[in-house]
Amino acid sequence: MFLDQLNIVLRDKALPLDVAEKYLNLYIGEADWKNHISKLWTNLENKNKNFDISKEDIKRAISCTILLPTMEKTNIPDPVHLILFWCPTWNQYKERDWFSLFLDVVKKDLLIQTNQKELLSIGIIDPIDYSPLTRQSFNWLYTSAEHNKDINEKNKDIVIKKMQNLVRIYGGAVISNIFQNHKYVIDKVFNWRSAYFFEREIYNVYNFDQIKKIKKTEIEKLNPKYVKTLQLIS
Numbered sequence: 001m002f003l004d005q006l007n008i009v010l011r012d013k014a015l016p017l018d019v020a021e022k023y024l025n026l027y028i029g030e031a032d033w034k035n036h037i038s039k040l041w042t043n044l045e046n047k048n049k050n051f052d053i054s055k056e057d058i059k060r061a062i063s064c065t066i067l068l069p070t071m072e073k074t075n076i077p078d079p080v081h082l083i084l085f086w087c088p089t090w091n092q093y094k095e096r097d098w099f100s101l102f103l104d105v106v107k108k109d110l111l112i113q114t115n116q117k118e119l120l121s122i123g124i125i126d127p128i129d130y131s132p133l134t135r136q137s138f139n140w141l142y143t144s145a146e147h148n149k150d151i152n153e154k155n156k157d158i159v160i161k162k163m164q165n166l167v168r169i170y171g172g173a174v175i176s177n178i179f180q181n182h183k184y185v186i187d188k189v190f191n192w193r194s195a196y197f198f199e200r201e202i203y204n205v206y207n208f209d210q211i212k213k214i215k216k217t218e219i220e221k222l223n224p225k226y227v228k229t230l231q232l233i234s
Contacts, residue, residue, distance in 0.1 A: 006110045010103060015059045023102075026196050027066045029080040036081045037062065043085075056099075061088050063102035070190050071101075112199060115208050116169050122212065123219045123227040124168045130226045133172025133218065138163055140179045145192035155193060166195035173218040174202060174211055 005019050021033045040061060044054040064087040068074045077083055087093060128134040141163040145151040151159050167175060178185055178198075182205050190197045202211065219227055 003110065003113055006106055006113070009106050010110065013099075013103070015062060015099070015102075020062045023066045023105075024062070024084075026194060027069065027190070028076055028083060029193075031079065031081040033081065033084075036084055040084060040088075057088070059099045060093075061098075063098035064088075064090075064093060064096075067098060067101055067105070108200065108203070112203060115211075119169050119212065119215060121229070122215050123229050125171060125219070125222065125226060126168070126228050127226075128164060128167050128172075131172055131218075131222060133176050134167050135172070137172040137175035137179075138167050141166065141175070141192070141195065141198065144186065144189070144198075148192050150192040159193065162195045166199060170199075170202065170211065171215040171218045173214045174206065177214070178202060178205060 002019075002022070005016055008014060008016060009019055017034055017037065020037060024031070024033045037058070041054065041058055044057045044061075045051070048054045048057065061084065065084045068083070068087060068090075069076055074083070077086070125131050125134045128138055142151075142160065145159055145163070178201070185201045185205060188201055188204075192198070206214070
């Protein structure tokens with residue numbers, strides 16, 4: 001379970017390969033990251049001749065790779081994996097504690113994923129086409145992905161599924177409010193290949209209690225036959 005892996009990252013100050021791969025795919029793009037990380041590890045081992053130093057260096061390099069495009073507006077190269085090898089050569093590379101910055105990202109993601117369970121337990125509008133709010137929310141999300149050229153024939157089905165899941169978790173009101181009343185947030189979404197970056201922006205507008213209140217109010221106004229209740233195991 002990915003939540004368990006995120007907890008390991010925070011508890012052990014470690015960066016498991018599966019976690020690194022997931023974040024690199026989210027932030028940078030699809031690539032054979034495990035193979036490229038292995039090559040970078042070999043380079044660092046040959047340079048450092050010290051396992052512990054190389055272990056810290058690989059965490060720093062991966063964290064820098066993940067965060068540099070969002071923090072410094074660095075262009076992602078083609079092929080995308082080149083940024084992994086470029087980061088350690090950047091002249092400002094050692095000016096920041098990149099792994100600590102990455103841990104801050106993980107802390108927020110862990111909170112968001114934990115909160116998802118409670119939001120799902122409030123109820124799910126199904127089908128999402130039933131309610132104008134949920135239907136419009138999905139349309140806005142999908143159109144944003146199209147507009148930013150983050151959707152293609154290869155990833156279309158996956159993107160649709162992730163956008164639908166986001167609407168099921170948050171309902172239509174929260175997402176619609178972002179698009180209608182907090183449009184500045186839309187420009188901050190780094191990419192739309194998944195719902196990940198938009199979901200993070202939700203928490204920059206609302207706290208969790210506000211999100212729950214908005215969703216509960218929306219659910220209470222709907223015909224109960226279109227609301228599913230999940231029994232979640234903690």
